[in-house]
Amino acid sequence: MRTALCEKFGIEHPIVGFTPSEHVAAAISRAGGLGVLGCVRFNDPAELDRALHWMDENTGGRPYGVDVVMPAKIPTEGTSVDLAAMVPPEHREFVERTLTELGVPPLPSEERAGNGVLGWLHSVARSHVDIALKHPIALIANALGSPPPDVLARAHDAGVPVAALAGTAEHARRHVDAGVDVVVAQGYEAGGHTGEIATMVLLPEVVDAVGDRAPVLAAGGIGTGRQVAAALALGATGVWMGSAWLTASEYSLGMPDSATQRALLAATSSDTVRSRIYTGKPARLLKTRWTQAWAAPGAPDPLPMPLQNILVSEAHQRMARADDPAAVAMPVGQIVGRMNQVRPVAELMSALLTELDDTLTRLDRLR
Numbered sequence: 001m002r003t004a005l006c007e008k009f010g011i012e013h014p015i016v017g018f019t020p021s022e023h024v025a026a027a028i029s030r031a032g033g034l035g036v037l038g039c040v041r042f043n044d045p046a047e048l049d050r051a052l053h054w055m056d057e058n059t060g061g062r063p064y065g066v067d068v069v070m071p072a073k074i075p076t077e078g079t080s081v082d083l084a085a086m087v088p089p090e091h092r093e094f095v096e097r098t099l100t101e102l103g104v105p106p107l108p109s110e111e112r113a114g115n116g117v118l119g120w121l122h123s124v125a126r127s128h129v130d131i132a133l134k135h136p137i138a139l140i141a142n143a144l145g146s147p148p149p150d151v152l153a154r155a156h157d158a159g160v161p162v163a164a165l166a167g168t169a170e171h172a173r174r175h176v177d178a179g180v181d182v183v184v185a186q187g188y189e190a191g192g193h194t195g196e197i198a199t200m201v202l203l204p205e206v207v208d209a210v211g212d213r214a215p216v217l218a219a220g221g222i223g224t225g226r227q228v229a230a231a232l233a234l235g236a237t238g239v240w241m242g243s244a245w246l247t248a249s250e251y252s253l254g255m256p257d258s259a260t261q262r263a264l265l266a267a268t269s270s271d272t273v274r275s276r277i278y279t280g281k282p283a284r285l286l287k288t289r290w291t292q293a294w295a296a297p298g299a300p301d302p303l304p305m306p307l308q309n310i311l312v313s314e315a316h317q318r319m320a321r322a323d324d325p326a327a328v329a330m331p332v333g334q335i336v337g338r339m340n341q342v343r344p345v346a347e348l349m350s351a352l353l354t355e356l357d358d359t360l361t362r363l364d365r366l367r
C-alpha cells in the first residue's frame with residue numbers, strides 16, 4: 001500500500017508512529033514506516049542529542065522525525081525551583097495522602113525525585129528544535145498548536161517539513177494558514193492530549209477543511225489494519241499511531257513485565273479516562289485507582305501546565321517502583337483494549353499491513 005505520504009517521506013508504508021522511545025521509533029523506521037521520537041520528556045537537551053545520535057546509527061539510513069510540544073497558549077515559564085514553589089501545599093498533601101491510601105511506598109533514600117516534565121515550556125522545546133535540526137530529521141511535529149512562526153521558518157530553511165496535531169477542523173485550517181505541511185487529525189479516542197471529537201467524525205471534516213493544501217494523517221483509535229483502511233477511506237493519506245507501540249517489545253527494553261505493561265495488556269477499551277491530572281491539559285490516560293482518586297469528591301482541581309506534572313512527577317516515579325498495575329500513571333488511548341500481547345514492532349507492522357491488504361480485497365469484492 002503506497003500513498004502520496006510514501007513519496008513525500010521516502011517510506012514504504014503510510015504509517016507514522018509517535019513514541020517516547022528511541023528504540024521503538026528506530027524500529028518503526030526500520031520496518032518501513034516513519035518513526036517519530038517524542039522529545040517532551042528530555043529535560044536535558046544533551047540527553048536528546050544522545051538519543052538522536054543513537055537513532056542516526058540504528059535506523060539503517062531510513063527517515064525518522066521528532067515531535068516537540070509548544071502549546072499555543074504558553075504555559076508559565078521559570079526554573080524547576082521557581083515552578084515547584086508555585087505548587088500549593090494542599091495539592092502536595094492530597095498527593096501524599098492518596099499515595100499512602102494506595103499503599104505506594106516513598107522513594108528509597110538513594111533515589112532522587114525528578115523535576116517533572118519541562119519539555120512543554122517553549123524555552124525547553126526550542127532547545128529540542130535546536131538539537132533536532134543538527135540531525136538528519138525528516139519531520140518536526142508539534143502538539144498543542146501550530147509551532148511559532150520562527151520555528152516553522154527554521155525548519156523550512158533546513159528543508160524539514162512540519163506537522164501539527166489538530167483536534168478540530170478549525171485547528172487544521174489555522175495550521176495550514178500558518179504554513180504547516182502535514183496535518184494530523186487526532187480524535188477523542190487517542191492517548192495523550194486530546195480533544196472532544198471522535199476520529200470518525202473529525203477526519204473527513206479536517207480532510208475537507210484542508211483540501212489539497214496539506215496531506216492529512218489520521219490519529220486516534222488506530223491499531224489494526226481495518227482501522228488503517230477506514231482512515232484511508234475517510235480521506236487520510238496515512239495514519240499516525242501512538243498507543244499501539246506501547247506494548248512493543250522494544251518499548252519495554254530493560255523493564256519487561258513492568259506493572260504499567262501488565263496494566264496495559266489487561267485493560268479493555270473502557271479502561272481509559274480523559275483528565276487534566278497528568279499535565280494540566282486534558283489527556284487520555286489509563287483508568288486506575290490513581291485517576292479515580294483524582295475524580296473522587298473532595299479531590300483538588302488539577303493545576304495548569306506545567307505545574308500539574310511537577311506536582312505529580314514524584315508520584316509517577318513512586319508508582320512505577322511500587323509494581324502495582326492498579327496504581328500506575330500512563331497516557332493511552334481506547335485502542336488499549338486491542339493491545340493484548342507484547343511483540344516486536346516489525347511483527348506489529350506486518351500484522352497491520354496484512355490486515356489492511358485483506359480488508360481492501362474484501363471491500364473490492366463488494367463492488
Ligand SMILES: Cc1cc2nc3c(=O)[nH]c(=O)nc-3n(C[C@H](O)[C@H](O)[C@H](O)COP(=O)(O)O)c2cc1C
Nearest residue numbers: 018038143190191192219220221241242243331333
Ligand atoms: C504515551 C503517549 C504519549 C504521548 N505524548 C505525545 C507528545 O509528547 N506529543 C504529541 O504530539 N503527541 C503525543 N501523544 C499523542 C500521539 O502523538 C498520538 O496522536 C496518539 O497516540 C494517537 O492516538 P492513539 O493513541 O489512539 O494511537 C502521546 C500519546 C501517548 C499514548
